[in-house]
Amino acid sequence: MKRICIVEDDKSISGELKELLDNSGYEAVVLEDFGNACEGILAAEADLVLLDINIPHMNGELLLKQLRTRSEVPVIMVTSRDSEADEVLSMSYGADDYVTKPYNPTILLLRINAIFKRLDSGHGSNGTIVFRNMQIFPQKGVIRYSSGREILLTKNEMTIFMYLLSNKDRIVSRDELMTELWNNQEYLNDNALTVNISRLRAHFKEAGFEDIIETRKGQGYILIG
Amino acid sequence: MRFRDYFKDRIYSLVIFIVLLAAAVLLMRAYRLEAEAVAAVAVIFAIFYVSELLIDFFRKKKFYDTLVDNTDNLDKKYLVPETIISPGFYEGRILESVLRDTGKSMADNVNVYRQGAENFKEYVEMWIHEIKLPISSMTLILHNSHDKNDRMLAQVRRINNLIEQILYYVRSENAEKDYIIDECSLARIVGAVAVRNKDDILENNIDFQVSDVDVTVYTDAKWLEFMLNQILSNSIKYKDDNKDTSVIRISAVQDKKSIELRIYDNGIGISGSDLPRVFDKSFTGENGRRYSKATGMGLYIVKKMCDKMGHDIYIESAIGEYTEVKMTFYKNDFYNVTKM
Numbered sequence A: 001m002k003r004i005c006i007v008e009d010d011k012s013i014s015g016e017l018k019e020l021l022d023n024s025g026y027e028a029v030v031l032e033d034f035g036n037a038c039e040g041i042l043a044a045e046a047d048l049v050l051l052d053i054n055i056p057h058m059n060g061e062l063l064l065k066q067l068r069t070r071s072e073v074p075v076i077m078v079t080s081r082d083s084e085a086d087e088v089l090s091m092s093y094g095a096d097d098y099v100t101k102p103y104n105p106t107i108l109l110l111r112i113n114a115i116f117k118r119l120d121s122g123h124g125s126n127g128t129i130v131f132r133n134m135q136i137f138p139q140k141g142v143i144r145y146s147s148g149r150e151i152l153l154t155k156n157e158m159t160i161f162m163y164l165l166s167n168k169d170r171i172v173s174r175d176e177l178m179t180e181l182w183n184n185q186e187y188l189n190d191n192a193l194t195v196n197i198s199r200l201r202a203h204f205k206e207a208g209f210e211d212i213i214e215t216r217k218g219q220g221y222i223l224i225g
Numbered sequence B: 001m002r003f004r005d006y007f008k009d010r011i012y013s014l015v016i017f018i019v020l021l022a023a024a025v026l027l028m029r030a031y032r033l034e035a036e037a038v039a040a041v042a043v044i045f046a047i048f049y050v051s052e053l054l055i056d057f058f059r060k061k062k063f064y065d066t067l068v069d070n071t072d073n074l075d076k077k078y079l080v081p082e083t084i085i086s087p088g089f090y091e092g093r094i095l096e097s098v099l100r101d102t103g104k105s106m107a108d109n110v111n112v113y114r115q116g117a118e119n120f121k122e123y124v125e126m127w128i129h130e131i132k133l134p135i136s137s138m139t140l141i142l143h144n145s146h147d148k149n150d151r152m153l154a155q156v157r158r159i160n161n162l163i164e165q166i167l168y169y170v171r172s173e174n175a176e177k178d179y180i181i182d183e184c185s186l187a188r189i190v191g192a193v194a195v196r197n198k199d200d201i202l203e204n205n206i207d208f209q210v211s212d213v214d215v216t217v218y219t220d221a222k223w224l225e226f227m228l229n230q231i232l233s234n235s236i237k238y239k240d241d242n243k244d245t246s247v248i249r250i251s252a253v254q255d256k257k258s259i260e261l262r263i264y265d266n267g268i269g270i271s272g273s274d275l276p277r278v279f280d281k282s283f284t285g286e287n288g289r290r291y292s293k294a295t296g297m298g299l300y301i302v303k304k305m306c307d308k309m310g311h312d313i314y315i316e317s318a319i320g321e322y323t324e325v326k327m328t329f330y331k332n333d334f335y336n337v338t339k340m
Helices: A011-023 A037-043 A060-068 A084-092 A103-122 A156-167 A175-185 A190-206 B001-009 B011-030 B035-073 B077-084 B090-146 B149-172 B184-203 B221-237 B285-291 B297-307 B333-339
Strands: A002-005 A025-029 A048-052 A075-079 A095-098 A129-131 A133-136 A142-145 A150-152 A215-217 A220-223 B182-185 B206-211 B215-221 B246-254 B256-266 B312-318 B322-330
Touching: A002 A011, A002 A037, A011 A025, A011 A103, A011 B090, A037 A060, A048 A060, A060 A075, A060 A084, A075 A084, A075 A103, A084 A095, A084 B221, A095 A103, A103 A175, A103 B090, A129 A215, A133 A156, A156 A175, A156 A190, A156 A220, A175 A190, A175 A220, A175 B184, B001 B011, B001 B035, B011 B035, B035 B077, B035 B090, B077 B090, B090 B333, B149 B184, B149 B221, B149 B297, B182 B184, B182 B221, B182 B333, B184 B206, B184 B221, B184 B246, B215 B221, B215 B322, B221 B246, B221 B256, B221 B297, B221 B322, B297 B312
Parallel strands: A002 A025, A002 A048, A048 A075, A075 A095, B206 B246
Antiparallel strands: A129 A133, A133 A142, A142 A150, A215 A220, B182 B215, B246 B256, B256 B322, B312 B322
């Protein structure tokens, strides 16, 4: 399980953020002692840091600079100051992403997910993913079954499938899927999403996996691994 | 400085001169001085009078003409005391010293207000950053709660949009340069704005189409995001409920010198009489009154920032049919040169 360190002095936000991350399959740690923030972050051995710019004792940007001399852990800067200058400064100090408050929680999760995906794809694999007895080529939009049979997915179907896959065995809400699609500049409406999911099901049904995407009424969809 | 006017002003000296000269002539004649001697004395006195008049005129003319010229030519007329070269005559020096004093005093006075405005701006910015904390908190709480309350979330988004409007208003009123022009991906900015408005677009059943925006423009990404957000939220707000399908279409058209971004909607439209004034400060128009949700500030700020950053913006509309906002970004050769 990926561990995420939250550096945020507003107790209400850090508490809610912890709940959000914990519910989304991460382990969240909240930094308590800002007097020695850099040591604290390193001691948490986190896989990712959510760093607020306005924190006690020290400016978040300076903390990031300090942290970068000792660690390459991915950092997402979170701030209520939104100007191009602040963003440029943060990125130049080595932030991996920059999110402004108030953020859409689903978007924040997507950004976190994107950073982890980027890191994982760096380790060897040529982009193919194996799931059950099929090989998935996300770039080409192709799924190949062990029988050698291939099916071709549209970009939207692939985006939906990949999102379900990376959240396998967890209920994914329609809102999450929609946010993921819109985030990929595919501006679907509600009907189009339903159509895409039924087409996806039809593809798998043809290949003999009828049960692969289940609907949880009022909650969303779940991919059974 | 014209001699005629100057002389008119000194007419009294001529009167005195003539009266005194006449008195002197009479006196000299009474003492039976030779006519030639009287004439010679009169000429000497006349030469004295004329030369004094001319010398004084030209000394002053030089000083005042420069002063008037400088005032006419200066863009900021209040800087004129700075241009004065200390004159050789007494009255000029009095004027100079008074001008300098009033100038300084006005500068001090302006500074009080500038400082006040600056403090206010700083306070508003700080306040906005502070209020974003409870808004963030509220968004997270609503999101985390089991019965995710979409109606409440929509209201929180509304609060946030209004707060953002005042932040950008304060920033745009500021004389200082508060933006960075750089190469930006239009698709990314449109995407960010689309995602922000996703819930409102979906809840209102609007057909949202984006095409051909895969281009780069020179702008400030944050500012453009704010401006597009204002335009898009107008499109959502003023959709036409009488139409079967509501459409918002964002596209970009490119030619040699510029890129035009178009935001089209088939909403209620803007009447011909309101159209020329939509960019005016606090103008709400018929639509704003009828729907009573308008501050009249959004498009005013948008237009102002477009002017500052060198983008063009104009709106086409037909009431009951459509509204189309067109924003033009010029391709700047300067950037291409520096990049090479």
